[in-house]
Amino acid sequence: MDDTYYTIGMAGHIDHGKTTLTKALTDVDTDRLKEEKERNISIEAGYAPLHTEDGTHVSIVDVPGHERFIRQMIAGVAGIDLVVLVVAADEGVMPQTKEHLEILQFLGIKRCIVAITKIDRVDEELQELVGSDIKEALTGTIFSDAEMVFVDGVSGKGVEELRLTIFSALKQVEFRDRFGSFRLPIDQVFTVQGQGTIARGTIYEGVVRQGTPLTILPAGKIVRARNIQVHHKDVQEARAGQRTAINVTGVDREEINRGDVLVASNHFLVSKTIDVAMRLVDGMRHPIKQRAPVKLHIGTSEVMGKIVFFDRNEAQKSPDEILCQLRLDEEVVVRRGDRFIIRRPTPVETIGGGWVIDPKGEKYRFGAKTIKMLEQKKEGTPEDLISTVLHEHTLLNEQQIIQFTSLDKSVVLEALNRGIQAERFIRTGKNFVLTNTFDKGKESLVEFLESYQQQNPMRPGINKAELRQHFRDTFPKPFIDFVITEMVEQKMVKQQEQYLATADFHQHLPPRWKARLEEIIEQLKADGLQIRKWEEYFVGSPLPEEMGGEFKNYLLQTGQAYALTEEMLIDRQVFLDAVEKLRRHTDETFGLQDVKEVWNISRKYMIPLLELLDQWEWTIREDGSRRWLPSGK
Secondary structure (H helix, E strand, O other), X not given: OOOOEEEEEEEEOOOOOHHHHHHHHHOOOOOOOHHHHHHOOOOOOEEEEEOOOOOOEEEEEEOOOOHXXXXXXXXXHOOOOEEEEEEEOOOOOOHHHHHHHHHHHHOOOOOEEEEEEOHHHOXXXXXXXXXXXXXXXXXXXXXXXXXXXXXXXXXXXXXXXHHHHHHHHHOOOOOOOOOOOOEEEOOEEEEEOOOEEEEXXXXXXXXXXXXXXXXXXOOOEEEEEEEEEEOOEEEOXXXXXXXXXXXXXXXXXXXXXXXXXXXXXXXXXXXXXEEEEEEEOOOOOOOEEOOOEEEEEEOOEEEEEEEEEOOOOEEOOOOOOEEEEEEEEEEEXXXXXXXXXXXXXXXXXXXXXXXXXXXXXXXXXXXXXXXHHHHHHHHOOHHHHHHHHHHHHOOEEHHHHHHHHOOOHHHHHHHHHHHHHOOOEEEEOOEEEEHHHHHHHHHHHHHHHHHHHHHOOOOOOXXXXXXXXXXXXXXXXXXXXXXXXXXXXXXXXXXXXXXEEEOOOOOOOOHHHHHHHHHHHHHHHHOOOOOOOHHHHHOOOOOOXXXXXXXXXXXXXXXXXXXXOOOOEEEHHHHHHHHHHHHHOOOOEEOHHHHHHHHOOOHHHHHHHHHHHHHOOOEEEEOOEEEEOOOOO
């Protein structure tokens, strides 16, 4: 077990002997503050190393027991693996003992040892009575089978038995994830002369190494781990479960606060809206009403906010789990599965606790539909969780999926691979999308293209930018681009320059106006080289006014006509016949007079026609005349 690290919490009512017992086990006095010494109570959580023969690394957290210091108590137990519930034999179970029990259960602490202290003060009969009271208090809790040890921290009776009981229990504790992304919720910040800022806490997951770049969340401040200590000893690295102090560079003491989190990756989200599964305490004195102010304790953070229910207007005493949402006044760093406690600010009492379903909640409607959605989030497999966030955000990269699901990177990668093989997810470069969402995107694009083409049959399709604009509120731009690319590759959609259309579409005249428009084409041909302004062809016509521009573009895009000027078009075949006639009746080089004799038109038409010849590279101007080129465009 030489590569494992655990943190044990000493919890219980004030003056029941937690600090004395900790000192008996570790030979360390955890009352470090002057005020604690004077008042003989623990105000801040104290820490001490518990040395073992088999190499297991254990830290003991002596958490405050007084009601006024419940905030520090919650922060102190937030990272522990095993709790030693301390109950004095001469007082038995006290109100604070019961509150600590509820908090420990809400925080997901699964293993407990009961240490009945101060046994030298009472006889064996009273010890047995206290033991019975404790068993009754633990009945119905997850600690109902907790082992009891009778001990006296002053005389040392039972201390060795407690030590062995702790070691035995730790072998059954699931070890924290040292392979996850490093995360350390900060519970103490201070400065050391000559070293600078020190941030201390218990590592929730992952490993930190000397020199590692770190980020302080939620502020996003980049720092570096210059030096690392575990119980006052310099180490090269610290791992999940260890009580650790990190000397961070690049930041002043005032820029770090208790409740901030040190991380070594961008896998973590900061959020002010979290979806949660919560249970209420048994002894709650007053119901909690919809949108009531609450104080959230999560990790080492303490944040005000309000509670939002979706299936009730107030919550009474109930053994059932409540799916609801916490909307906070400040950002916190959370991942799915993180445990929390909520307290009522006034009158002050613990309301309940639970775990985070979704660290990035949205605003939902009140009703059964939202509750069903939250239930699905709660029960989901890694693939289900990824599906949920992809459904909400459409297109995400690996990094974003890790953030939104709060799953470890290795779990996400395995789930993504399984989902891709099962055709549940699609990889799009560095991004991922639900197969269903992709299919929906394809259907939506085809449906819109077909509708657009029906309304605008003379256009070559829709401009790509216009298509993106139409779907901007439905799908993100990268997703639209991906769907378009895939559909073009699959030949479901064709692209002509910036225009997109379904594969079977061809520009055509609208059936309703086809006869009228064909008449204009015939008129244009009949006018030959002496064409009228485009608008004159529509005088007296029943065609809609906007039809003129559409029809003009249609003729140009389909190559049925050429633009002579901005106001005039010439029929393609008329123009080609005129060019052929001019070529037959002129030499390699020719002038304006030669053109006039062949075409018999005024300068009004002649100059634009010759410029069109130049544009199509059939001719080139040279010293006031023109020369035929070998071939045009």
